[in-house]
Amino acid sequence: MNEEIKVDKxxxxxxxxxxxxxxxxxxxxKEVEIGQVIEVLSTDPGSLADFPSWTRSSGNELLKTDQSGEVTKFYIKRLV
Amino acid sequence: MQNIEAQIEELKSQISAMDKKIPSNKISMIVFSGDMDKVLAAFVIATGAVAMGMEVVMFFTFWGTPILRDKNKKAGGKDTMGKMFGAMLPKGTCEVKLSKMNMGGMGTAMMKSLMKKKNVASLEQMIEMAQEFGVQIYVCEMSMDLMGFKREEMIDYSQLSYCGVATFLEQAKDSRIQLFI
Structure with a gap:
């Protein structure tokens, strides 16, 4: 997925x-509307495993994980 | 025709009976331990479960009960045993110790300072988070009575109530996950 993701928060x-x-x-x-996208910046190494689990269980969609430096960026679309 | 209708009715009642057997998306925990590390783990799991979209109930019993005492509150009208237990057991989160490597309190102090340095939430902060996230806390009435604790010395927590074993079992029966910590 190379296209630019529009981040709402x-x-x-x-x-x-x-x-x-x-x-x-x-x-x-919860601070964005359903269908909007949040970008999460995390330095916690556990986040790499946790965000896919969290999005699956909470019913949201993990669009992209960007693990280029020390900070991992998660792009999550609110579905519920 | 009537036969088919009767069969549909039969199926409907069977489905609704099956529905009742499916547990809710809920986690029930018994917090029996009074150790700082174990109770911290319990609160991490509890708040995490709410974040995952689950309903959470925590039942505090035995050594877990004193953790919910408020160090700034006093309760009168206790008998001698109640006063003794009250003095010997921890008065809230700041007096609880690690289950291992306590080393006369040194280990616990070191762990607390390490947690602060590494930004790990303290037990106090986790209880606050649990309240914000709507974690239901039940306190075992029998433990309260046994240890001589009064309700007026417990922390202010919006969803705290007192119960017995049946309340826990009813909730646990309807939960997908049950933990004993």
């Missing part, structure tokens, strides 16, 4: 360890 969760990234994301995603 960014959650900066750098430096926060488990369980904060998913707690804050579950909160933060």
């Amino acid at each position: 960014t959650l900066d969760l750098k430096g926060l360890p488990c369980p904060m990234p998913i707690l804050k994301t579950s909160r933060g995603i």
